[in-house]
Amino acid sequence: MQETAQQILDVAQDLVRCRGYSAFSYADISKQVGIRKASIHYHFPSKEALGKELVKRYRTTFQQKLKAIEQSESDPRQQLQQFVGLYRSGLSERQMCLCGMxxxxxxxxxxxxxxxxxAFLSVVQNWLTSVLTAGEVAGCLQPRVAPATEASLSLATVQGAQLIARTAANSLATFDGIAQPLLASLCIDH
Known part of the structure; x- marks a missing residue:
């Protein structure tokens, strides 16, 4: 039964990341998972309940990815690069950040x-603020404004880069053309 709920969430996540919340229904999920709509309602009584659980799960997964970046890399420049990579990776499936959508x-x-x-945006902005602050203290990142404001600008840039890249013929090159100057403007070479 838990496996079915996870399948429902997986399909819903793909649909929202590709189409948005308003552009999918339980019928879409039913068709892809191969179950009746009533079975979806059993796990998620309403689209709101499904959406709320979907964002909570996405936030938890994203937090785990941010923690993995912290654990694998101590250089704030590399942490920032890997963060941008999280947004870049969804483009290969033509998907946007769930919370960006x-x-x-x-x-x-x-x-x-x-x-x-x-709550998701707050988690990401707080994480970015801490990376930018640590990088500024270490002398390897140079935020153009206060780290908290720079975190908001950086998040807006990578989410905006996804939007623009999604419509481009070469989405990855387009994304890189926006994200790389952001990184270059923040990183101090040693």
Whole structure:
């Protein structure tokens, strides 16, 4: 039973990352998972319940990736590079950051999902702020503004780069053309 719930979440995540929250239904999930809509309702009584759980799971997974970056790399420049790589990697499947997609629809999302999206963005901005602060202290990163503001600018840049790259013929090159100057402007070579 838990396996079915995970399949539902996996399919819903792919649908939201490709289409957005408003552009998928339980019928879409039913078709892809091969179960009846009633079975989806058993696990997630409403689309809101599904969406809320989806964002919570995405935030947890993303936090684990950020923690893995911290554990594998002590250089803040490399941490920042790997962070950008998280956003770059979804483009190979023509997918956006789940919460980036949901942010575009924030006004039509149920309050509980809005709260989860805001929580995700807060986690990412706090992590970026700590990396930028550590890099500034170590003398290897040079934020152009206060680290917290730079974190917001950096997040907006990589999410915006995904949007622009998604429409380009060569999405990875387009993404890199936006993200690499961001990294170059922040990193101090030693």
């Amino acid at each position: 949901l942010s575009a629809e924030i006004e039509v999302l149920p309050d509980s999902i809005q709260e989860e999206v805001r």
